[in-house]
Amino acid sequence: MPHRTAPPLRPLFQNGRRGARPHRASRSSHHARSRAQRKAVHVTDTILEMRDITKTFPGVKALQGVSIEVERGQVHAICGENGAGKSTLMKVLSGVYPAGSFEGEILLDGQPVKFSNINDSEEAGVVIIHQELALSPFLSIAENIFLGNERSKGGFIDWNKTNLAAAELLQRVGLKDNPITKIVDIGVGKQQLVEIAKALSKKVKLLILDEPTAALNDDDSAHLLELIRSLQAEGMTAIIISHKLNEIKAIADKVTIIRDGQTIETLDMHADDISENRIIRGMVGRDLSTRYPEHESTIGEELLRIEDWTVHHPLDGSREIIHQANLNVRAGEIVGIAGLMGAGRTELAMSVFGHSYGTGISGTVYKRGVPIKTNTVTAAIDNGIAYATEDRKRYGLNLLDDIKRNVSGSALGKLAKWGFVNGSEETTVARQFLKNMNIKAPTVNAVTGKLSGGNQQKVVLSKWMYADPDVLILDEPTRGIDVGAKYEIYTIINALADQGKGIIVISSELPELLGICDRIYTLSEGRITADVPRSEATPETLMQYMTQERETPVNERAQVRS
Amino acid sequence: MNALKSAASYLTGQLRQIGLFIALIVIVIFFQVTTGGITLAPINVSNLVVQNSYILILAIGMVMVIIAGHIDLSVGSVVAFTGAMAGVMITQWHVPWPIAVVLCLVIGALVGAWQGFWIAYFGIPAFIVTLAGMLAFRGAAQIALQNQQISPFPEGFRSLGSGFLPAFGSSGYEPLTMILGFAAAAILVVTAFRGRATRRKYQLEDEPFAWFMTKLVFTVALVMYVALLLASYNGTPIVLVILGVLVVVYSLVMRSAVFGRHIYAIGGNALAAQLSGVKTKRVTFLLFVNMGVISALAGVVFTGQLNLASPSAGNGFELDAIAAVFIGGAAVTGGIGTVPGAIVGGLIIGILNNGMSILGVGTEFQSLIKGLVLLAAVAFDVFNKRRAASARK
Helix, strand or coil: CCCCCCCCCCHHHCCHHHHCCCCHHHHHHHHHHHHHHHHHCCCCCEEEEEEEEEEEECCEEEEEEEEEEEECCCEEEEECCCCCCHHHHHHHHHCCCCCCCCEEEEEECCEECCCCCHHHHHHCCEEEECCCCCCCCCCEHHHHHCCCCCCEECCEECHHHHHHHHHHHHHHCCCCCCCCCEHHHCCHHHHHHHHHHHHHHCCCCEEEEECCCCCCCHHHHHHHHHHHHHHHHCCCEEEEECCCHHHHHHHCCEEEEEECCEEEEEEECCCCCCCHHHHHHHHHCCCCCCCCCCCCCCCCCEEEEEEEEEEECCCCCCCEEEEEEEEEEECCCEEEEEECCCCCHHHHHHHHCCCCCCEEEEEEEEECCEEECCCCHHHHHHCCEEEECCCHHHHHCCCCCEHHHHHCCCCHHHHEECCEECHHHHHHHHHHHHHHCCCCCCCCCCEHHHCCHHHHHHHHHHHHHHHCCCEEEEECCCCCCCHHHHHHHHHHHHHHHHCCCEEEEEECCHHHHHHHCCEEEEEECCEEEEEEEHHHCCHHHHHHHHCCCCCCCHHHHHHHHC | CHHHHHHHHHHHHCHHHHHHHHHHHHHHHHHHHHCCCCCCCHHHHHHHHHHHHHHHHHHHHHHHHHHCCCCCCCHHHHHHHHHHHHHHHHHHCCCCHHHHHHHHHHHHHHHHHHHHHHHHHCCCCHHHHHHHHHHHHHHHHHHHHCCCCECCCCHHHHHHHHCECCCCCCCCCCHHHHHHHHHHHHHHHHHHHHHHHHHHHCCCCCCCHHHHHHHHHHHHHHHHHHHHHHHCCCCCEHHHHHHHHHHHHHHHHHHHEHHHHHHHHHHHCHHHHHHCCCCHHHHHHHHHHHHHHHHHHHHHHHHHHHCCECCCCCCCHHHHHHHHHHHCCCCCCCCCCCHHHHHHHHHHHHHHHHHHHHHCCCHHHHHHHHHHHHHHHHHHHHHHHHHHHHHHC
16 A cells, blocks of 8 residues: 555534634644744654643543654654553544543644544544454454455445455565454464554554553564564554563654653654663652651561462463562561563462462462462462452452442351351441441442442452451552542551561552552563562662563573473 | 431332332232232132242242352253152152152252253353253153153142141131231241341431331231231141241341352352352352252142143243242342342232233233233333432432
8 A cells, every 4th residue: 555645634624613613723823833844844744743632530630731743654652651641642542532521632634633433533544453452253354354344245245355355454464364264263463463454454544552562472572563664664653552662662763751641751762872761761750759658567477478480371371471480478568569561460469369360370389488279269368368459340349239248258257157147247347347447438238339449449458358368469459549548548558567467569550669568579571570679679770670571582481491 | 308308219229129019019909900809819819829839939049040140941841850750759669758859859959960060160151051951851851751741649749739737727717827927927027127226226227217117017917918818718828838938048048148148249240259269169059059959849849739740841930930030120140139029020920920810811912911021120120220320420
């Protein structure tokens, strides 16, 4: 396909109704400016400009005046910590958050656009490929490529046309498989390529890739980056969101860093010699304020130790998710696990807790130096281990039921005699938690589905506190809850440590780990890369360990395994 | 004014329960009028209880299965199979009937264990496993009976389905039934007040006193009225006693036994239940064993009542039981439902069947009307949920 120049204006933007918008003045002034720029610098040509984007969710400002400018034919990377606002920005751009639900302006080819859904943005040539692939597993490659965009005649699909067109697209992305192959029968790397083929079928001019290599192995990643480069050579513009700084360094022309919902800076990867450290500094550079309660840990004997813990992917038994992890936690100690999305944090915790994740799990768990079995959730709980999930709605709570029954859920046996639960005692217990944890609900009979995120999290914590474990693994304990409730949760965590429990906190927020932990493990691609005491931990060092690549190259590892 | 407002908001919160009761009353009154008073005649009330007993028994097991997020399509065939085995054991092998009854329940448990194994440990959806069971156990019933009907059954066995508690007194109101009625009413009053007192102690009571009393007076009056009607006919049907015990025991199990609570937990969020240490597979397995035993009991009662073991017995019972459960307010997605709700749902279906039969409505229209009632009940549920959800926003 030849490189498309700016398409003719869509009639939508020519009618008078649109012209009446207050942005009119700024738009025309922008026109003048960009025309002037184009004259001055011939090579640059802005395809996309997002101006002063502010997106507010109830209680949270996810984006505050973010601006970004993408030049035609370039690969533009967006970097930032988890939760910095990258995905929100892309959702604003692709119309997932419709025009009007945010403030600010999007200009595509110099023209303001208002997308009210994904179809709008795709029609305008902006296609996003999400981290979780959106392919239908039991349909063929060709069917997936043209899903919702079928090659049909009179309501019936023209299979020859479909498969032929699919084959052409597959050739463009370098995939040799037959278009009638089912998605389940090809690997994740190839699926990613199918997604790109699907995007190409939509006459894409701006391709957005959200963490495209997160689930890929090294070879597939390399192939994907190569493909992006060749598409770029054909004139495609791409925005790539990635945590893998080496990839960004290899492929991006420019990098925009977002932190706490604000644009920090845009670096030109060609102009200066930008190091990975330079990017890291931009991503984490922020002060630790007094958002964390003061706490001095009294550390005692070792409670839990995990040795040589290796876990494989539940569906793909040859893929290692966790590789020979070693860690320990002592009484009264708060230990953090830091890692980027996809590093295997949750997988590590859930595989320890009752083998709830993964297959081919090997390694040993020691409790006070004695090896224990944790292969079922019951065994883990009986051995004094608790795991509070990062996804409380999906894994943590029965949202249909009330507070008291959720609180008693994991230790119902403590309230029961002859198999029957003592309802009064249950109520008493739940009322105590309601009061001590400051759960804001009228009574313990309130249905948990109606509580706010912070209060739901407190119910989950109450449940595990009532089970009275020795070691608590808290996965993203403050995700999606407001600052005030966060402080309360930190206080609770400190109190639990003071009771002599060992606490493991998994978090995407480095400041949080630095604010509350005594020691922080960093996890990168399933490997524990460092064990950093609080005194030595800085955001920069942690980020370095978190992005550290495997030391052994791929083929060498294969030899070791075989 | 404020009290009135809070009372009104409480009542709208209870719209589903109230609606169910009002529907039951409206249907009863409707048939009482249209049948010219036959519906509430003592003999008909007695028949109503006896003839619907097996559906109500099945509904108790079914509501538990549905709360857990599963379904059981095989219960009708299991009724036929266990009834057939009872016939074979009693009339061909000459097993004493009480032993045959126990063996039937054991067979039911084994049937449930078979299905529970595939569902819980093998991970096949209950819909498929019990659909297979529906076919297979129908076949097993036909094989056991060699496609013949077996009859008659001994007196004792028959009385399980159609007998009455021994009557005292020769005329007027039978005293034992009245005593049982009073006892049931007294227990209702005592437990209601005790429950209210505990809730007040924990400041959990949000039920307006007037509503509490209305409900209580209404239920007590209903119990006494039914007792009076039964007493003026043949007395207490034995199957009503069986049913009463089942309702009390299973209500208790579902409300406060660890097993029952685990069933709600699995239905509400199976992943969360498992990560809370609930042995989800074992609970699911036991749930189906229980359903098997309950189906066998229904099979025994039904066979005794007809005095006949037939290969076609229990055809369509699963659908009546499932309909009863959903009319009684259970959620298709699991996690929500109650034993008393399922019983009221079963009664609504039973009274519809009974009333329409008396009126001489053809089976085609009976089926049509039952279908519409089921749809209306669930539509009301969905509407209610949506209203509540939008009120929250």
